[in-house]
Amino acid sequence: MGKRLLTSFITGILLAWACSCSQAFLVFFPSAYILFGGWPIVWRIKQTLRRDLQLAGFYSKLRKAEQLNKKNNVTYHMKWQKTVDKQPNKVAIRFQDEEWTYIRIVSLANKIANYLSSNSNLDVGDTVALVAENCPEYIVVLLALSKLGCPAALINFNLSGKQLLHTIEISSSKVVIVTSTLSHNVKQIEGDLNTDIVYYSLNRKECDSIYKDIIQLCHDSPVTSPTGRDSKITPLSTLCYIYTSGTTGLPKACIITHAKAVTIGVVFNIISEAVESDIFYVTLPLYHTSGLIIATGTVVNAGCSMYLKSKFSASEFWDDCVMHNCTVIIYIGELCRYLLLQPSRPSDTNHRVTRAIGNGLRTGIWQDFRDRFLITRILEVYGSTEGFSGLMNLVSEPGYIGYLPISLKDVPLLRALYNLTFVARIDPETGDIVRGADGLCIRCEVNESGEALGMVRVGEKKMVMYLSQEATKKTMVRNVVTHGDLYCRTGDIMSANELGFLTFLDRRGDTFRWKGENVSTSEVESIFAAIIDHDDVIVYSVAIPGIEGRAGMAAIVKKHLDLDNLLDSLKRDLPSYSVPLFIRLIAAPKLTATYKYSKIGLKREGFDINTITDPVFFLDPRCKKYVPLDNEVFSLLMERKLRL
Secondary structure: OHHHHHHHHHHHHHHHHHHOOHHHHHHHHHHHHHHOOOHHHHHHHHHHHHHHHHHHHHHHHHHHHHHHHHHOOOOHHHHHHHHHHHOOOOEEEEEOOEEEEHHHHHHHHHHHHHHHHHHOOOOOOOOEEEEOOOOHHHHHHHHHHHHHOOOEEEEOOOOOHHHHHHHHHHHOOOEEEEEHHHHHHHHHHHHHOOOOOEEEEEOOOOOOOOOOEHHHHOOOOOOOOOOOOHHHOOOOOEEEEEEOOOOOOOOOEEEEEHHHHHHHHHHHHHHHOOOOOOEEEEOOOOOOOHHHHHHHHHHHHHOOEEEEOOOOOOOOHHHHHHHOOOOEEEEEOOHHHHHHOOOOOOHHHHOOOOEEEEEOOOHHHHHHHHHHHOOOEEEEEEEOOOOOOEEEEOOOOOOOOEEOOHHHOOOHHHHHHHHOEEEEOEOOOOOOEOEOOOOOEOEOOOOOOEEEEEEOOHHHOOOOOEOOHHHHHHHEEEOOOOOOOEEEEEEEEEEEOOOOEEEEEEEOOOEEEEOOEEEEHHHHHHHHHHHOOOOOEEEEEEOOOOOOOOEEEEEEEOOOOOHHHHHHHHHHHOOHHHOOOEEEEEOOOOEOOOOOEOOHHHHHHOOOOOOOOOOEEEEEOOOOEEEEOOHHHHHHHHOOOOOO
């Protein structure tokens, strides 16, 4: 009865809001006060209803686009062709001093596809590894492989040796295409790869290669699209493999289907409100989802243009935006902080950029970034390359990765939106999901941290996340909201406030337990950032022999640091159990390809001064100060003679 009343009440409010009927509100708000707990309910609805209906409107547009794409079996290359048919001579990509029109890109893709079809024995489903820096030909090759039904394994161009060997091997690639500047890295591991692999170079004008140039080889190939394969390529076919960044181990190959790539382009076209006159500034690597699938997918859907940068440069960023009249930027990870650390220059505000789209913009610098660079809309989004969960902060509320539509959760037709992302209670010691007596997962309370689970919809259940089926199975969870449903674990710890706004806290495993309390590394990092003026700091946990839990350790990029002032500030802003026990001063942080801190090596070295050459300091409980970690103190710790 209560749920029916609440549903009727909220539905009435939706109708009243839609009809702008003030009299109806005068009736429903007092009803809320009497029936459902008073003004807190009224206040929450007032604060969230318009926002939540905006989200519902977005999903309505997305659903219609998905149904139309599914009906027409739309694939990645079909999206490109639609834009080519509409405006063939429009510039799609500007790169250095070059202009690449839509028709030029598709025509060259057709030539490469026809050549490979005739000369490389590639069947539908065979993989081709692409090892290349940012350049227009990168997108051309992906488009060519899309037409052949051959997944592209998008390899991080910073890799060499064993890591490069691993990423190519797990993809079972039959062909490797590498830019001339990187061909020596591939040549070094060629002897360890399958002897049947065929190698091609993707030459830019400035460098020769040890492999034959695919651009020259395809010169006389037909400019028309290859025939005989379209019937074997469906939206559920794999377009490419994008590798995880390797923050916690060896990269895993994540599957991006044609349907997922097309949908991502539609999503970001809608939320960015991109139009044909927009110019996106793309400085992120194309082997990553944000650089390739999000940026190019949005550009193709909107029929607009992009300026493609070979690599990120903080000092040239805003000058580029001014020079090329960019209107939208794509950010990720620490990129925004790097820009804030640059000295002020006229281009900080002389640009035409109105929208910034990305993820990982920290709460502590959100307002500074928006105010200094005069960005009208910051569209922070959340999602993983491999996962199904997606969140969006469409209202640009600082510090949040998105929100749950709490005002719609009891409206039958819209309840599914509320359950798309489920923040589940987990055991802080084991990381296991906690279930109730009914066998279902327990939703976290307001401001309680838990792991985000992403709903796998009925049409997505045949899709897999990783090339490894075993890795995919490990992430799947059944019986979350109702018996028989299916969700995937994101590995991300977050919490929701009373208005449903979600805050990212940590990766599962980055939250550690010390002195019986949970410590969030990202929370501690944000406090450090304010204290040491946004210098690089990496917080992680280390094990101490004989001590329960894991102690906090912070690696800071500083040659000199006033440790007494630092400790005073940390004690002021953090609970005692969150103050790191160890401080390590490093020359520079190791970053992943997506500008995230890599903690693997730091965790492995711990506080072992026998292997670490950097200065390490220890919060000595005897004097309650940070002191140099010398052999004497290290021995006391290892021999369990210090009471912590």
